[in-house]
Amino acid sequence: xxxxxxxxxxxxxxxxxxxxxxxxxxxxxxxxxxxxxxxxxxxxxxxxxxxxxxxxxxxxxxxxxxxxxxxxxxxxxxxxxxxxxxxxxxxxxxxxxxxxxxxxxxxxxxxxxxxxxxxxxxxxxxxxxxxxxxxxxxxxxxxxxxxxxxxxxxxxxxxxxxxxxxxxxxxxxxxxxxxxxxxxxxxxxxxxxxxxxxxxxxxxxxxxxxxxxxxxxxxxxxxxxxxxxxxxxxxxxxxxxxxxxxxxxxxxxxxxxxxxxxxxxxxxxxxxxxxxxxxxxxxxxxxxxxxxxxxxxxxxxxxxxxxxxxxxxxxxxxxxxxxxxxxxx
Numbered sequence: 001x002x003x004x005x006x007x008x009x010x011x012x013x014x015x016x017x018x019x020x021x022x023x024x025x026x027x028x029x030x031x032x033x034x035x036x037x038x039x040x041x042x043x044x045x046x047x048x049x050x051x052x053x054x055x056x057x058x059x060x061x062x063x064x065x066x067x068x069x070x071x072x073x074x075x076x077x078x079x080x081x082x083x084x085x086x087x088x089x090x091x092x093x094x095x096x097x098x099x100x101x102x103x104x105x106x107x108x109x110x111x112x113x114x115x116x117x118x119x120x121x122x123x124x125x126x127x128x129x130x131x132x133x134x135x136x137x138x139x140x141x142x143x144x145x146x147x148x149x150x151x152x153x154x155x156x157x158x159x160x161x162x163x164x165x166x167x168x169x170x171x172x173x174x175x176x177x178x179x180x181x182x183x184x185x186x187x188x189x190x191x192x193x194x195x196x197x198x199x200x201x202x203x204x205x206x207x208x209x210x211x212x213x214x215x216x217x218x219x220x221x222x223x224x225x226x227x228x229x230x231x232x233x234x235x236x237x238x239x240x241x242x243x244x245x246x247x248x249x250x251x252x253x254x255x256x257x258x259x260x261x262x263x264x265x266x267x268x269x270x271x272x273x274x275x276x277x278x279x280x281x282x283x284x285x286x287x288x289x290x291x292x293x294x295x296x297x298x299x300x301x302x303x304x305x306x307x308x309x310x311x312x313x314x315x316x317x318x319x320x321x322x323x324x325x326x327x328x329x
Contacts, residue, residue, distance in 0.1 A: 013294040023325055028311045032076030032326035036318045041065045041103040042085040048071040053211035054281055055288045057320050059085055065108055066115045075326035079121035079169060081318055082108055095131035099157040113166035123169040123198060124162045126183065128154060137174035137224065138274055146227055151176050156186035163192035173200040175227045181247030198276060199249035202263050204229045208256050208282025226266035237263050241270060256280045258305060267311025277314040279305065284320045
């Protein structure tokens with residue numbers, strides 16, 4: 001106790017006294033327009049197929065995908081990232097279903113675009129892993145290694161057919177060297193200058209992708225460590241960032257989100273383009289599983305993780321909870 005008052009003189013808790021006070025002084029806020037919904041559409045099914053490791057997430061039929069897109073628009077979600085799941089019989093070494101104008105992803109893009117027009121930013125995964133019988137993100141050479149430059153030729157074809165189908169944004173996700181530049185050239189040379197590129201700039205070789213492999217029916221044996229980034233590295237991400245920007249990326253992304261918030265923060269500090277983060281399947285599954293056990297408060301945990309990603313510097317967040325959270329916001 002002093003003559004003029006009591007210790008402590010500074011009391012930050014004054015700004016935490018009521019919900020209204022905390023809301024007023026909040027430094028970061030989630031908004032529906034921050035959110036992008038990843039969605040899977042599977043060929044040859046008549047009903048949605050639940051993904052066992054991702055409760056509440058399904059492989060959509062073409063009809064239910066259109067419905068999900070409309071619901072996302074109504075909730076105020078900014079975009080939808082589409083992943084195609086072809087029939088197993090259509091997978092081959094070159095992933096030709098990925099460049100077939102009538103392949104499942106291209107059909108889905110056309111149908112979603114017809115359903116919602118420009119009210120939702122329609123994004124597409126530009127990668128071969130869903131379409132190859134070996135499950136890798138590119139074509140293989142005679143020694144069974146992913147052939148970077150041959151894969152780039154396939155990505156150029158994918159960019160063209162996805163743009164022809166009406167996509168607003170392509171997301172080259174295979175982590176091939178030079179992929180952004182090749183995709184940009186392919187788009188520009190085919191009259192698709194307005195199609196944007198969301199570069200998967202820092203995509204790490206992560207244990208948290210596990211449930212996603214089920215979601216896309218992956219045929220992968222082995223791993224992707226020769227092309228996805230080592231979780232130990234940060235400077236490498238900054239090098240990838242510089243290359244992607246030089247090659248024409250309109251937006252950049254960090255994937256996964258929560259284990260790499262330091263990478264996200266560093267990239268956000270470095271750039272003047274929009275930054276995205278992907279809250280991936282394993283992050284989703286952990287929260288859902290812990291909530292099912294009664295170990296955590298599900299809704300609070302979802303909002304806390306999304307707010308943390310926003311605080312670290314993400315302008316956009318890909319999350320399987322996008323529509324649910326947007327409705328709540």
